[in-house]
Structures are given as C-alpha cells and as structure tokens.
Amino acid sequence: MSCLLQLENICKSYPGVHALKSINLSVERGEIHALLGENGAGKSTLMKILAGVEHQDQGSIRIDGAEQHFATYNEAIAAGIGIVFQEFSLIPYLNAVENIFLGHELVNGFGLLRKHDMREKAIGLFDRLGVKINLDCSVEHLSVAEQQFVEIAKALALEARLLILDEPTATLTPSEAELLFGIMRELKSQGVAVIFISHHLEEIFQVCDRISVLRDGANVGALTVADSDIDTLVEMMVGRRLEASFPPKPTQARGEVVLQVRDIQLTRNGPHNSFNLHKGEILGFAGLVGSGRTELALGVIGALPVVSKDVLLRGQSVNLSDPAHALANGIGLLPESRKSEGLxxxxxxxxxxxxxxxxxxxxxxxxxxxxxxxxxxxxxxxxxxxxxxxxxxxxxxxxxxxxxxxxxxxxxxxxCDILIFDEPTRGIDVGAKAEIYNLMRKLTEQGFAIIMISSELPEIIGMCDRVAVFNKGAIVNVLQASDINPQEVMRHATGSLNSEHLH
Incomplete structure (x- = not known):
C-alpha cells in the first residue's frame, strides 16, 4: 500500500476553543482507518476540514503527495474525497438515481437528461457495492441501510478515492451493519481508502486495519488493530480503563419490591414470563438481539398489546393499559431511539x-x-x-x-420512580457513557428502581445488580450478583459460551 492522504500539523481554533492541536494523520490507499475519540475530541472538525467545509488555521493536506487547499466542499470532491455524514444529505422525494447524479446530471448535446445512461451507471455502482436497491421509488421509502448505500454510491459516482463514514452503523441493525462492513471490505479491495468513525469499539476489530485516536483536540496515538484491544482504546480515548467507567455496586440489601409482574404473555402460544423489580436496584434485561427484551418491557407498560397480564405496583394490583397510565403510576421509559421517540x-x-x-x-x-x-x-x-x-x-x-x-x-x-432504560448508551461516546452510568447509580441510591435493557455485555456485567436473561422471548434465568459474568449470561442466552453472538 502507498500513502493516499497525509494531514500534517493541522490546527484549528474558534473563539475561546483550541479545537485541533497539530494533528497528524496518514491513510494508505486501500486501507480502512478508524478515527476514534469522545464527542468534542475533534473528529468532526478534522473531517470537515478534510472535506472543505471548514478551513484549518495552519497545517497541510496532501493527496498522493501533492498539497491541497480546499476552499469548498466541491473542491474536496474533485480531489476524490467523499463523505457520508451521520445526517444524510439525500432529497427524500427523489429516487436513488436522481439523488446520485444531483448537481452533475448526464446530459446530451441538447442539454436533455440521459436518463437511461444514469440508470445504467447507478445499477453498475450498486453492483459494485453488491446491493440491490429499488431505483424507482423515492428514497424516503427506502430503509435507513438502503439510504446509507445510496449515499455511498453517490460518493463513488464522483470517483471518490477516500470515503469518510461518520457513525454509519448508528441506526443500522446488526445484519445491516454486517452488509455495510462487506461493502467496506469490497471497496478496500478496489483500492478505495475508508476513514471509519464509530462509537462501537467492537466494530473496529471487525473491519479496520489501523486506528488513530484523538483526545481534547490532540493526537493520542496511532496503532494497528492487531496491536490493540478495547481496554487500550478506551484508556487512550478517556484516560482511564474500561472497568473504571462503572461505579461500584451497592453492598446493602435490596429494598422492597416496587414492581411485581406475576405473569405476562405477549402472544398466543407465546411464553409466560414473570419478574420482580426492587427499590434501589438495576435489573438488567440481557439476551441476543431479537430475544424479546424490549417487547416484554413495552408489554408491561401497555405500549404493546398482550394476551394476559397480572401486575402489582407497590403491592397493589394495577392495569397498565397504556403508557400514559404507566406514566401516571410513576413508570417512565427512555426509548432506544431517543431522537425519534424520546425527544x-x-x-x-x-x-x-x-x-x-x-x-x-x-x-x-x-x-x-x-x-x-x-x-x-x-x-x-x-x-x-x-x-x-x-x-x-x-x-x-x-x-x-x-x-x-x-x-x-x-x-x-x-x-417517576421506576425507569426503563432501553439501550441507554447507544450512540454515546465512552466518556459520556461513564456519566450516564454514574447518574443511573445515583438514582438508585435515591430510591429509584431501574430496568436496563442492553445489548452490550460489558454494560450488563458492570452495571446490573441482577440480570434477567432472555432466550426466544422467555426469561430463562435471573442471575444474582455473584453469578453475573459473561459466561453465565451467554450460557443462558445462547446455550453456548460463544460471546460473539451478543452484540
């Protein structure tokens, strides 16, 4: 491989903020390079400079050894840099072909659109990515993953040699993320370089070659994936080990039962479940993606229909028929999709x-x-x-x-004194995760009771006082404090010790 991109001593200041302090970064041709750091570490500012959206105060950008000065986004595009922002830039009522060629349409000598040629080129781009996209419907009717692929095709149509992906998996399912990783590997084999920004550190080890870490606007280090592990990356990003992110668990006995789900059945012929939640505790809901954790919680508070339900709240029988009724009884839900459902x-x-x-x-x-x-x-x-x-x-x-x-x-x-946290730290950087963990523990010390639904095994192990493990819609075991470890959680969630299945 040879060096495609070289950033040297990039500095950027705003009034009262020294955002970037002599940043150096190199990316090889045909390399997937991870860029890590907490929110505010300088990642976005650095990528905006590289894309011509912002301009550095000093330092140089070299592409193939030649120094570049990007006054505009279009100049960066012309140099072969494509960026897929976390917030998509697609026009929702246009179809994929129209979005891909927007602003650089193919026309004939009379200025008329060469629609057939654009469609054929779009098909070629999606074939190159190995995906099938409906080219006739407007992109607003495509899935989030499909919209992501349209964005990537749009960049490739402009002959991008370097593709910047900013949190591309934040809204994807695990299977969609795997498809994206396959596309990234295919682009790598074609010599395209990728800068990959993600808060999900496990993804870095699935798809990346090298890693650069920023902290407080400065380089902390660059290393290969083979020479790193999650603990090392966390310590580089926030200055402390992963275990230090979790507050100590309480040593005192649990309080009284505040929520007793004596029986609940979500679907006919589905399993019957039961569980208790105590004052001052964090009860984890763990299991594979699709194991029914969120559905059970939503059924309890009346957000999903159920076949039958028998619930005691603070010792009294209660009919939680809908979320408003649950809220009136002191139960609050922090949904997984906080931007679309929580705020x-x-x-x-x-x-x-x-x-x-x-x-x-x-x-x-x-x-x-x-x-x-x-x-x-x-x-x-x-x-x-x-x-x-x-x-x-x-x-x-x-x-x-x-x-x-x-x-x-x-x-x-x-x-509310009963809170249901569904994936509480999804899309949150490592440092902010520690803040949320500490806040959750402070709430339980004040007498709040918390159900935490999480797909992150370290989070389940580090935070929960007890863990209800789900398998195919059923709670198969409730682990007590001394039994909460990765092997026990996975043994009940999958019937094997293979922790790779828990995302």
Missing amino acids: IVDFSIRENISLNNLGKYEGAAHLLDRHKEDTTTAALMKQLSIKAPTCESRVLNLSGGNQQKVVIARWINHH
Whole structure:
C-alpha cells in the first residue's frame, strides 16, 4: 500500500476553543482507518476540514503527495474525497438515481437528461457495492441501510478515492451493519481508502486495519488493530480503563419490591414470563438481539398489546393499559431511539422536560408560569449535569449523553420512580457513557428502581445488580450478583459460551 492522504500539523481554533492541536494523520490507499475519540475530541472538525467545509488555521493536506487547499466542499470532491455524514444529505422525494447524479446530471448535446445512461451507471455502482436497491421509488421509502448505500454510491459516482463514514452503523441493525462492513471490505479491495468513525469499539476489530485516536483536540496515538484491544482504546480515548467507567455496586440489601409482574404473555402460544423489580436496584434485561427484551418491557407498560397480564405496583394490583397510565403510576421509559421517540429535538431543553407535565406550571388565569418552569428546569439541569448554554438551547444541538439526560430529567420532573432504560448508551461516546452510568447509580441510591435493557455485555456485567436473561422471548434465568459474568449470561442466552453472538 502507498500513502493516499497525509494531514500534517493541522490546527484549528474558534473563539475561546483550541479545537485541533497539530494533528497528524496518514491513510494508505486501500486501507480502512478508524478515527476514534469522545464527542468534542475533534473528529468532526478534522473531517470537515478534510472535506472543505471548514478551513484549518495552519497545517497541510496532501493527496498522493501533492498539497491541497480546499476552499469548498466541491473542491474536496474533485480531489476524490467523499463523505457520508451521520445526517444524510439525500432529497427524500427523489429516487436513488436522481439523488446520485444531483448537481452533475448526464446530459446530451441538447442539454436533455440521459436518463437511461444514469440508470445504467447507478445499477453498475450498486453492483459494485453488491446491493440491490429499488431505483424507482423515492428514497424516503427506502430503509435507513438502503439510504446509507445510496449515499455511498453517490460518493463513488464522483470517483471518490477516500470515503469518510461518520457513525454509519448508528441506526443500522446488526445484519445491516454486517452488509455495510462487506461493502467496506469490497471497496478496500478496489483500492478505495475508508476513514471509519464509530462509537462501537467492537466494530473496529471487525473491519479496520489501523486506528488513530484523538483526545481534547490532540493526537493520542496511532496503532494497528492487531496491536490493540478495547481496554487500550478506551484508556487512550478517556484516560482511564474500561472497568473504571462503572461505579461500584451497592453492598446493602435490596429494598422492597416496587414492581411485581406475576405473569405476562405477549402472544398466543407465546411464553409466560414473570419478574420482580426492587427499590434501589438495576435489573438488567440481557439476551441476543431479537430475544424479546424490549417487547416484554413495552408489554408491561401497555405500549404493546398482550394476551394476559397480572401486575402489582407497590403491592397493589394495577392495569397498565397504556403508557400514559404507566406514566401516571410513576413508570417512565427512555426509548432506544431517543431522537425519534424520546425527544422533540427541535424543542428546547425546557420544553422537552416540561412536555408531559405542563399542569405543574399552571399559574394565574390558567396561564403557564414561566418563572416556575425556568426555575425547575435550571435545577434539573444542575442536578443531572446537563451541559448546555441555557435551558432554551435546542435539544438537537446537544450531545447524545446530554440528550439522554434531558429524557431522564423529564421523568424525574414527572415524579417517576421506576425507569426503563432501553439501550441507554447507544450512540454515546465512552466518556459520556461513564456519566450516564454514574447518574443511573445515583438514582438508585435515591430510591429509584431501574430496568436496563442492553445489548452490550460489558454494560450488563458492570452495571446490573441482577440480570434477567432472555432466550426466544422467555426469561430463562435471573442471575444474582455473584453469578453475573459473561459466561453465565451467554450460557443462558445462547446455550453456548460463544460471546460473539451478543452484540
């Protein structure tokens, strides 16, 4: 392999912020190169400079040894750099072909579109990627994975030699992610270089060749995948070992049972399940993807229909017929897709926190008491360490960790004392994960009871006081503290000791 990209001493400052401090990075032709770092480490700023969206204060960019000065995004594209941002840039009502050639359509001598040629070229691009895409429907009707592949084809149509993928698996299922990794390997075999940004460290070992790590806008180190492991990468990213991310588990006895699901059956002929949740504990729901963990939790709170259900809440029989009823009884859900299901991202922090509890702020003449609302929001932001300029900051502009804290703040504001966390740290960087873990443990110390549904085995082991293990929709065992280890979880989840199956 030969060097395709060389970044030398890249510096970038904004008012009051030294974002990049003499960054050096090299990428070989036909290499998949991981770029790691917490949110705020400088990854996005560096990639925007490489894509011509931002401009460095000093330092040089070399492509094939020749120094480049990208004044615009189009100049970076012309040099063979393609970028697929986490937020797609597709026009939803256009089809895949129209999106791929948008702005550089093929025309004949009369200026008319060569639709057949564009379609054939699009088919060739998708054949190169090894995927089948419906070329006739608008891209808004394609799956997230298919939209991702259209973005990649769009970059390849511009003859990209270097492809930047920013969190490409954040919204993909495991099988879709595997398909993407296959495409990345195919592009690698064709000599295309890929810079891969991901918070999922296990993915790095599946698909990457080398790794560069940034911390606080500076190079921490570069190493091969063969010479690294997850503990080493975490320590490089945040300055501490993975085990240090988890707060100590409590030594005192569990409190009383606050939620007793004596029986629940989701589907006819489906398994009957039961479990208890104690005050002050974190009960894990573990198992393979598709094992029914989330479905059971949603069935309990009435978000999914059930065949039968027998639930006691704080010792009293209760009919949790829908999520609003569950919320009125102090049960709050932090959904897996917090942006689409847990938050209104265009609203402010204050509006999101108050959303389900506006009656609390009713003032004179039934008008909203904004002073009371602002005071409560400010107190919750301080309590949960939500980092934002003001309570009027849009949730869209917050990091994943702070967005998750806003959802927690809403349910605390609603006096919920039972919280269901579904994949609580998905899409959150390693440092912010530690903040969420500490916050969850503080909540249990205050008497909250938590159900944590997670596909991350280290998270299950490090955080849970007990673990309900699922297999094909059934809780097959509830592991007590002394039995919570990877082998026991996997033995019950799969019937084997192969931990590769738990994503």
